[in-house]
Amino acid sequence: MSETKNVWNAVRGFEQYSLCDWPGRPCSVIFLGGCNLRCPTCHNATLAWSMSKLPPISGSAVKAYFRSRASWLDGVTITGGEPTCTPYLGELLYELKKFKLPVKVDSNGMRPEVIEDILEYNLADVFAVDVKGPYNKYPELTGMAVSELAAQANLEKVFAIAEKSPASFYFRLTKVPGLTQEDIDVARSYLPAGFSLKLQDYVEPRREKENAQPDYETRRPAGNVVN
């Protein structure tokens, strides 16, 4: 398989038109499989941890959609999973840039070096980075995937990058169960001057703990996904 084909290998979902994934912008959403965290509150568990259970999405079909409908869109959101864990992410973004649409990348912020590279090569316009809570709650919030120190070190690198490119970042926190108002205030205090923390309500994933479809599946309605 060529590298070009591999660019699309992690694409496991495509939503043609969304009004809720990029505030203020109707956009398409590309879902990439794989994640470096294990958040117990994850809505996209199959996508994040078992992407092989989801069929790959045809890159040529996605590109055909963009060729015919790019003028209807105000951007493309790349989400996951965790996009910064995706091999060939840069190449995928490069292909998407050819459609002249603004690109937003969602990230948990734990791979700041990837964010820095993407920014340096001008492959994305905006990063939406999660601040999951106070650093000392990261082990609990991420299924023990990240230590308090690692969370702090990684997010501080992201904040430093954001200070240099403030128009390219916004930060968000999902109010998952267990987070207190004090936790939210502490998380907000981490942000560099001039940034605000966008709060998102937590919605319980519509799945049982075992043997049920992940909530992600509900975002792949027939006719709205290129497969």
Ligand code: SF4
């Ligand atoms: S970072 Fe996001 S995709 Fe990854 S496990 Fe946590 S909630 Fe799920």
